[in-house]
Amino acid sequence: MTTAPRTDTLYIQSLAKGMRVLECFADHPSPLSLNDIATFCDMDRSAAQRMAYTLVSLGYLERGVNGRGFVLGKKILERTFDYLRSVPLLERATPLIVDVQKESGERVELSLFDDLTIIFALRRQTKRQTYTTTLIGRRLATIHTASGRAVMSHLPAEAVDDIIARSTATPLTSRTVTDPARIRELVAQAGADGYALASEESMLGEINLASAVLDHEGQPIAAIDISGSLADWTVEEFAKRFSPMLIGATRALSGKPGLS
Structure with a gap:
């Protein structure tokens, strides 16, 4: 602290x-x-x-x-309410998140970019998720998440390097990528694909697919994430099935004035 x-x-x-x-x-x-x-x-x-x-x-x-x-x-919940109703992005994103969750049948979330961490602000879960993984307000390391890497893919290389250099977060699973060179490769891949993919890095058995939300100046401010189970999907099938839906959702939300 x-x-x-x-x-x-x-x-x-x-x-x-x-x-x-x-x-x-x-x-x-x-x-x-x-x-x-x-x-x-x-x-x-x-x-x-x-x-x-x-x-x-x-x-x-x-x-x-x-x-x-x-x-x-x-x-404290009153202050959470005050914050959630004060952010235009969350109001505009809510119906879109609901629609994507209904269409995909998977957990869908919107997380806000906060330097070294992303923080979940909207979450629509399926029945199989555990309680704590579906609560808003949970923070995860930017470098260790699909959402964080999707955001980083829209930042200059020096900003990406700075985030990696200052990050000290503990890996969440044995599959979490921690090598700085590999993280840079994943960020570059996210930039090329339009989405980032993480397999079992936040939770064993889970796939995460994320794409960044940009403000009217093209700066990344948030990300939408679709999460599924490796018991139901291969990584390749999950990405092929949901990446177009995900990219469409973030494009629909991006570029609007007054989002941040």
Whole structure:
């Protein structure tokens, strides 16, 4: 977790500490005690107590079952709602994502490009997916995903190199590609094909096909991803069947003013 230097007079340390308390639940989803919060957020127990009390008062934390520990509060969902309704791209993409999912019968998602990561903002799943893999807000490494590489295929070579150089994400499976030279090859292939393909890199047994969404200036801002099972498809069959549908969807969404 990074923090701004103390010499930055515009940076409010107390606000940053409060946000750090909320963020520590990303790696620790179970109820946390005050000692846990103090340890994970690198603060003393007194500071942790004040932060937790304030966040409970505001609704961003709640007490766990039987008052044991702290969990994230329901009020965080309100801020998620505020964000989702404020992004024109998501409003315009929603009916398109619904149509593609119905036509393909596979999981379809829209992820937003956020430098070293992509973050899922719209997800339409099938019945066979597990709960956590279908939630919005999940972040994955740009370099390790079909969506991220589809986005990178629209960036200058120096920007691609910069993302690769700064990425430190842990591979999600034994099949995740980590070699920088191979990642560059996959990005170049995505640029030539109009879509990126990843096999078992995010989840074993799963194929991911993705194409980038561009803003009105031609800059990549998001990607649409279609995911299927290797139990149903070969990689070649999946790409042949769904790449035209995927490219058509991203082209229909790209180039519109006011998307970002």
